[in-house]
Amino acid sequence: MAGLASALGLRRAGWRVTVLERRAGLERYGTAFGIHPTAQAALDRLGEGVGAALRHLAVPYRDAHIRTPDGRRLARLPLERIERKAGCPELLISRPYMIDTLLAALEETGQVSLELGRAAPDPAVLAREYDLVVGADGINSAVRTALFGTRSRPRRLGTAAWIGTADLDSPLHGETWGAGGFFGLTPVEPGRTNWYATAPGATTAEVLRTLFTGWHDPVPRILGGTDPAGWIRYEMRHLYPALPSFVHGGHIALVGDAAHAMTPNLGQGACTALLDAEALARAVTRHAGPGALPEALRAYDTERRRAAQRVALASRTLHRLMTTRHTRTRDALLRLLP
Ligand SMILES: Cc1cc2nc3c(=O)[nH]c(=O)nc-3n(C[C@H](O)[C@H](O)[C@H](O)COP(=O)(O)OP(=O)(O)OC[C@H]3O[C@@H](n4cnc5c(N)ncnc54)[C@H](O)[C@@H]3O)c2cc1C
Structure with a gap:
């Protein structure tokens, strides 16, 4: 998802984009993603009609509670508050629909080459061929390991x-x-x-x-x-400890789970991936011109790193609360x- 969304944003910013996916096909297993209004707005900015296509396939999430096993209500999930504040509801969409929406939008833009069954080589090799390398290769990111080693790694x-x-x-x-x-x-x-x-x-x-x-x-x-x-x-699993940077060498950026894989408790992994992709595309658009890429990546890192890492920490804390025996x-x- 982070890779397709980044490709969409960069294509919209005028770049020619190649997406490398090591699997022969895109995985279509389905769970429902919660898409917060901020992530919906990011989709609106990533491509014309993308947000509208998502809204067409999604259902609103309202009137949900936290309960005890015998059915007593403990608290209300803050969905109505989110809706009141944003003017639109949190949405739920099945993962395959989300992937289809991004793929359809990419096809429409043209000039994006999607190479299935091709694993990304070492980022240093890619950087010789491409101006910008985006590591969107998930929680076990080889790009992240090549850049930052194994200190930050997925922990069970x-x-x-x-x-x-x-x-x-x-x-x-x-x-x-x-x-x-x-x-x-x-x-x-x-x-x-x-x-x-x-x-x-x-x-x-x-x-x-x-x-x-x-x-x-x-x-x-x-x-x-x-x-x-x-x-x-x-x-x-989650990525621990947090990375010192989401960018490297002025021409490589990490997005999505590769940068900040988190527990699913807050339902924010997909949302943060979309926010990363949109922020990266916006940064490279704003800092266009020869030699401007390092500045664009610094702007992306400043906007997204602490924000995404705060969400990851909150999700980890919620995991502890949800699984306590006390x-x-x-x-x-x-x-x-x-
Ligand atoms: C049960 C569950 C429920 C969830 N619910 C929510 C939710 O409600 N809301 C929410 O926002 N998030 C949710 N998430 C989180 C969300 O699924 C992820 O955070 C999000 O999909 C991250 O996307 P990504 O593109 O960064 O990584 P991935 O989806 O892991 O994609 C990485 C891609 O890179 C490819 N790849 C890996 N290595 C290479 C390589 N060397 N070369 C080429 N390709 C490679 C992989 O094949 C894969 O296609 C949930 C997660 C789980 C497990």
Whole structure:
């Protein structure tokens, strides 16, 4: 996503762009991405009609709560506040739709060469051929390792997450926080519900189902009514410690998870990737002209690094809160929230 969005922004800024993707096809597994109004605005600026195309395929996220496993409400997610402030709602969109939207916009601009099945060589080699190299190669970024070594690297949090989509509308949305684990439900498109779950010891789908037996409706119904063959399990990781810079040598930039992979708890990984891409394209547009690229990259780093790293830290902190076993203190604190 960060790579396609960067390509779109740079193409719009007048650059000729080559996208290298090591896989033979773009991965189309689906989960729902929350797209904050700031990221929607970034999409509007990245390309004509991109934001509108996204809004057409997305659903608004409203009226969601944090609950206890027996169904009592602890707090309201701040979605209405976000909507009031921004004048538009947080949106949810399935990942394949998001990828399709960016690809369609790229095709429309023309002059972007998408080379599937071609892994990026060392960034120093690329830098001899291209004016600007953008490392958008995800959490295991080879570009980041080549530039900054392995001090900042993906670290496991010791938590595994399960995700899936159920073919039914959930009567409620939000998150249910238990001891050491949680279950989330969001809309994704009419008639379908996106879910995600974490529970200590959930090594198999069967164990996961057992661990959520007795949680409020529709949690067991969602797990019981969907085929585990479509579920995805992954180890939660984040980039630690934070990078000292998102740019290198005046002609290489990192965007998205390559720069600041974070836990998914705040639902901001995709949003921050879009904000990076838009900021990078804007910086190179503003600082055009011979020799101006290093200045443009410095401006990009200044705008995005601390902002993205703050979000990553907040997401990590939320992860701790959501997986704590000290639920009495946490829940009492949550009840105090407005
Ligand atoms: C379960 C889950 C739920 C999430 N929910 C949300 C959400 O609600 N909202 C949100 O904002 N974010 C969410 N995220 C985060 C979001 O998915 C990522 O942060 C975002 O997709 C990052 O995109 P990216 O392009 O930086 O990295 P990636 O999507 O990892 O893309 C990197 C690409 O680079 C390619 N690549 C890697 N190495 C090379 C190489 N050497 N040469 C060429 N190509 C290479 C890979 O094949 C891949 O296609 C979620 C993540 C998870 C796991």
